[in-house]
Amino acid sequence: MTRDVVNRRPNLPGGLLGFLWLILTIGPIYYVVITSLKSQSDYYDSNALGLPTNPTLRAYRTVLQNDFLRYFLNSLVVAVVTVAVVVAISLMASYVIVRRVSAVARLSQRIFLLGIAIPIQATIVPVYYLIVQLGLYDTLPALILPGIAFAIPITVLILVNYLRDIPVELYDSMQADGASDWRTFVSLVIPLSRPAIVTVAIYDALNCWNGFLFPLILTQSENVRTLPLSLWSYQGEFSSDTPPCWPQWCSPACRSSRHTSSAAASWWPASPPDSASDPKSVTNVP
Amino acid sequence: MPGSTLAPPAAPGERSAASVTSHVSGRRGPSLWMLVPAMAFFAFFGLVPLLGTVVLSFFTWNGLGTPSFAGLDNWTTVLQRSATYHALWLTILMCAATFVVQFPISLLLGVFMAGRQRYRAVFSVLYFLPLLFSATAIGIAFKNLLDPNFGLSSALHLGVLQQDWLGSPGLAFWVVILVVSWCFIPFHSLLYQAGARQIPQTMYEAAQLDGAGRVRCFFSITLPQLKYTIVTSTTLMVVGTLTSFDLIYVMTNGGPGDATRILPVDMYLQGFQSNQMGLASVIAAILIALGLTFSLVLNRLSGSDRMESQMEGM
Numbered sequence: 294m295t296r297d298v299v300n301r302r303p304n305l306p307g308g309l310l311g312f313l314w315l316i317l318t319i320g321p322i323y324y325v326v327i328t329s330l331k332s333q334s335d336y337y338d339s340n341a342l343g344l345p346t347n348p349t350l351r352a353y354r355t356v357l358q359n360d361f362l363r364y365f366l367n368s369l370v371v372a373v374v375t376v377a378v379v380v381a382i383s384l385m386a387s388y389v390i391v392r393r394v395s396a397v398a399r400l401s402q403r404i405f406l407l408g409i410a411i412p413i414q415a416t417i418v419p420v421y422y423l424i425v426q427l428g429l430y431d432t433l434p435a436l437i438l439p440g441i442a443f444a445i446p447i448t449v450l451i452l453v454n455y456l457r458d459i460p461v462e463l464y465d466s467m468q469a470d471g472a473s474d475w476r477t478f479v480s481l482v483i484p485l486s487r488p489a490i491v492t493v494a495i496y497d498a499l500n501c502w503n504g505f506l507f508p509l510i511l512t513q514s515e516n517v518r519t520l521p522l523s524l525w526s527y528q529g530e531f532s533s534d535t536p537p538c539w540p541q542w543c544s545p546a547c548r549s550s551r552h553t554s555s556a557a558a559s560w561w562p563a564s565p566p567d568s569a570s571d572p573k574s575v576t577n578v579p
Numbered sequence: 580m581p582g583s584t585l586a587p588p589a590a591p592g593e594r595s596a597a598s599v600t601s602h603v604s605g606r607r608g609p610s611l612w613m614l615v616p617a618m619a620f621f622a623f624f625g626l627v628p629l630l631g632t633v634v635l636s637f638f639t640w641n642g643l644g645t646p647s648f649a650g651l652d653n654w655t656t657v658l659q660r661s662a663t664y665h666a667l668w669l670t671i672l673m674c675a676a677t678f679v680v681q682f683p684i685s686l687l688l689g690v691f692m693a694g695r696q697r698y699r700a701v702f703s704v705l706y707f708l709p710l711l712f713s714a715t716a717i718g719i720a721f722k723n724l725l726d727p728n729f730g731l732s733s734a735l736h737l738g739v740l741q742q743d744w745l746g747s748p749g750l751a752f753w754v755v756i757l758v759v760s761w762c763f764i765p766f767h768s769l770l771y772q773a774g775a776r777q778i779p780q781t782m783y784e785a786a787q788l789d790g791a792g793r794v795r796c797f798f799s800i801t802l803p804q805l806k807y808t809i810v811t812s813t814t815l816m817v818v819g820t821l822t823s824f825d826l827i828y829v830m831t832n833g834g835p836g837d838a839t840r841i842l843p844v845d846m847y848l849q850g851f852q853s854n855q856m857g858l859a860s861v862i863a864a865i866l867i868a869l870g871l872t873f874s875l876v877l878n879r880l881s882g883s884d885r886m887e888s889q890m891e892g893m
Contacts, residue, residue: 304694304793311691311702314684317761318706325720341723341730386617393608401614408625410814410874412821414843415863418856419631420624421642442624445617474609503713505825510851521715525829528719 329353356527363516364523371433371519372501375440376494379448384490386445387452388482392464402453408446417510424511435511436519440504444497451496455489456482632867636860642851653857657865665837666845667865670821673756673841674873677820678813680760681767685812688764689771690801703772710765718829721758745831748838755830755839759823767812774808775801810877817873821866842866 328336329352331345339346390402420439429435463485467477483490508522518526636653640646657663692703709717724730725744744754782800791799824843827833833840833848840848842862850859 307687307691307694308698310687311699314688315702315705318709318765321717321720321724321761322708322712324724325716328723337729382616382620385613389609389611389614393611395608395611397611398608398614401618404618404626405621408621410818410870411625411629412818412843412866412870414822414824414846415866415870416625416628416632417847418635418850418860418863419628422631422635422640422646422856423624423628438620439624442620445621445625449617474613477609478613499710503715505713505715505829521713521825524713524715524719 359527360515361523364518364520367433367517368502368519368521371436371440371504372498374437375444375501376498378437378441379444379497380490380494382441383445383448383452383493384482384486385478387449387456388478390449390453391456402449405446405449408443409450413443414506417506421510429511431512431514431517433517436504436507436517439507439511440501444500448493448497451493452486452489455486459485629867632860632863635856636864638857638860640856641854642856643854646856649857653861657858657861662837662840662845663862663865666840666842666862667869669752669839670841670843670866670869673752673759673823674817674820676753676756677760677763677823678816680756681764681816682813684760685764685767686771686805686809688768689773690775690797692768692772693775706765706768708765709762710769714762714823714825715829717758717762718826722830725754746835748835751831751835751838755827758830759820759826762823762826763816763819767816770808770812770815771805774805778804810880814874814877817877818870821870821873842869 324342327342327345330348330350331339332347332349332351335345335347386401386405390398424430424435424439429438459482463481464477467481472480503521504519505521505525508519509525512518512522635646637649637651638646639649639652688706692699692706712720722745727741727743727746742750745751778801782804783796786796786800822843823841824847827839827841827844828847831839833844843866846859846862846866849862850856
């Protein structure tokens, strides 16, 4: 849609500021990428923003050898299941909220909106209690179930916004043809809201994929660790002064005592030390 | 976001009764059963824990054994602790400061991105990139970038930049605000982009024919039309800052000293590192009260509670 009706000289200040922001956006990302290609000594010696003198993929190899695949699969399972469930149930709820004229539907919408206003972290202690009581502590469902609940408000908000724009006449003609609620949902709501579904699915998937708090608090063992958490533990393991304590970590006594202080950096299990690996390289894990 | 520019939709209550009357029973609209799964999940992991926070704030619990009733002990402890007020103050300050940084930049970027020029489309894609990274990755990247010995300050050889950005108490707080803003601006500019795209072009054409310039158009058309987007985005900004735990935890862990120890960090450290879940729950309750207050005020300020719809102003 190019409109050059009147007054369409190029917006120079806007373009310049846009370009400035581009540099601010790309800068740190550029830094992460070039650093990932540096060897350890190169990292300490060279200019932080300079290109690597001896580009090496060693960091990537180290990451891949260090159970990257398992963390990746954990993250994938959590993200896919969470998003699938969230989108399905939120779409159903949004359909009711938009179409149903009733006090209950309006109240539900307000309750979901309340969820947006409340900082998630504030409920983490009881969520932790619930998960422990349910016997789900340190399992992937411990990440999936609260993840679903916390993604619902924003998902419903976006979907309701979108569903409002579907013309009423379409629902009316479905009804005139005698379609059931479910039939209308499947044959009308789902196909018409596909763009919105894609939007919220991407948004929820990113949030879930990048989630840090739930994995930090609701899991402890390495086999359910997700990528952001592995990234964090890498950083403790390779670059700070944290002593590797993995033999101790394996003992059952230590395991149960850590149950309480689920995130003190000191007990992070270190993989067999690989001193040659690049300390900062892991920042490139998504 | 809604992409169509159809006639403005009516709010649910205002829909004409005839058009929604079901042919079956006179019930208007789909069965409430379809609401149940979402509501059940949200109630069990959202509303119950919300009450649980308040309940647990009256218990002593180390996170492992059984909670035991403690009366008002936790509350008096937390309310007598000067660290609490410090954290509260930092939290409010951080909400305000991140808003002041984020709002103008996101608004201008969003409007800029809403333009149809091809280079803007390319820029938009690149602006979107930080959203793909986790707060952990961003925190670690910035931590390294801001390292006084191996980061930016040594790379650029500029005297001004030779600072221990995250290590000096006076500086760390402001640096964290900039990083948090960097992290969230892409999301908010996307909201503004979607909002700005829905403003009918005809309004601008009419204004231009009347001789309005670009600045005038921005203040007289774009800004008023974005009213509901502004309310939505501001609410999300404030709550987003209240929840920016991971970024701060990774970058500074609340330090140096307690320079960046905002309430969520304080809650986490009390609960999951000092094993005092009761105290953590009190802090959490304060955090909830703060979040609710902010969003209620924002809703009132906007003159309606219709923050769910961005098209109603049209």
